[in-house]
Amino acid sequence: MNRRPRPNKRDMIVEEASRLFYQRGTGLGVDTLIDEIGVAKMTLYKHFPTKDDLILACLRFVDARYRDRLRSGLADDDPATERVLGIFDSLRDWFATPSFRGCAFVNATVELADPQHPAHQAVLEHKTSTREWVAELVTECGVADPQFVARQIVQLMEGAITTAMLEQDPTAADVARASAAQVLAANAAG
Template identity: 35%
Template sequence: MAEAAPTPARPTTHAKVRILATADGLFYSEGVHTVGVDRIISEAKVTKATFYKYFRSKDSLIVAYLQGRDTRARDFVADVALRYDSPEQRLRGIVDEIADEVMRPGFHGCPFINAAAQFADPRHPVREAVAAHREWYGTTIEGLFRGMGHSHPGDAADDFFLARDGAYAGANLGDPIAAHAALQRAIQRVIAEIP
């Protein structure tokens, strides 16, 4: 009896998952415009046909990448809500994580800001994905300030995002220690406004 031919090794993860994971790493570290589809196909070890089966264009992959990053952010905020009891503790937990994030090796800024900077049209699906994320995040932070009794929670949320975005940019441009400290000081000033 003849032996059966060995079955070729199959990748252990689904092709769509590999494409997204590859794109996530490359888009974040190198930028969404600088990484081409052919490179993602090669590094994900899929065919062009497989890529286009799941993503009709590079832009649709960028949107999926941002949606994945949005899901991670929402999961993080939900985890913070479980770990801390009060709105102030939750806000401080979020700020502490951001401050730590800017100090990590491989930090390249905010993936949403980075992607938005490369698409000028506010109606482009990538910009719409960024806007949806920031709308959710802004509402969440405003709710925390409201829960803390801030008299102008919308303004406080705006101040939070200015400090956060500035820390992300400052750390990405080269001084994570200063960005870390400045973020903590800025948020402390906003919290100090609460009667």
Template identity: 40%
Template sequence: MNPINSIDTRDIILDVTEKLIYRSGIAATGMDLLVKTAGVSRKSIYRYFANKDALIVAALQRRDQRWMHWFTTQVDQAPTAGERLLNVFDVLKTWFASEGFRGCAFINTSGETGDPRDPVRQVAKAHKDKLLDYLHTLCLDHAVQDPQALARQLLILIDGAITVALVTGDQSAADRAQDMARKLLQLECLTP
């Protein structure tokens, strides 16, 4: 087997899986659809992934890496720590306006699993933990009084804005979340 073709095939399978589960969910993404859309055999899929669950987990882990890189790169373009904290919501608004926006893949797929120990839920939790850690770093950089508390509040604002934008189609949910974040930052500055 040619290692280059092997990598390409695996990437194709992961790309197609990610797109299908993001668009339609895990339950609606059957193996037949994956085979047909990816243009590979079922045997090829099982060569790289033990089962559908392993494939879904790998696709979500890959999305996590790519999304976090995109998000942090965009947020970090703001010149100061305080501006980066608020830029979070400008970046989200851009995402909300993008073609194919379907909300948070990790919230969406978590909603399809009932067991908190399910590997899909564990990937989603790891993603939210990474996002929380990043927000915590931004809060530390801005020297807020309680960076962990503010980071947790910002995570709730982020996930709330994502959900409202998805459900209602209202991209300005990011603006309202940014207004709330601004108020939280003002309170932090007033707290001794």
């Protein structure tokens, strides 16, 4: 008899809470989370002593999914420039999903405006690691100043995410992709 492994309760809580926080914001109450996730209060608090602990776990979960989503549009055998531009293809696919509600990290920063909130550091780590990953890709393009160009590309990504959310228009990724191609061409080493 083949038995499916039971999902880890902690992982299930994080996955469901991440979805709910993304859809409705981090202001969602613990009682609502418990009801909608379908766990006992004691189970939630066993894994996450505070709501802030749960928010941090959710941000780390979303960070991993975000990076996976971006990488999904990149083929290892593509030229370096196409790999960078493929980020925007991945973004466009994401923007076209019915559940798209902007950047979970920007949303959390706005909702939890206190820079002393524990989530603030997780947001900074996400933004820094995204920029470092883009810098690795940009370095392969042979541009003169990969760190600066990576910052430009990441700002185009951020702008596309915000525009797509506000305007409900996935083509924001296409505009950002065209701008990224111009940035890469203008900074091509010599």
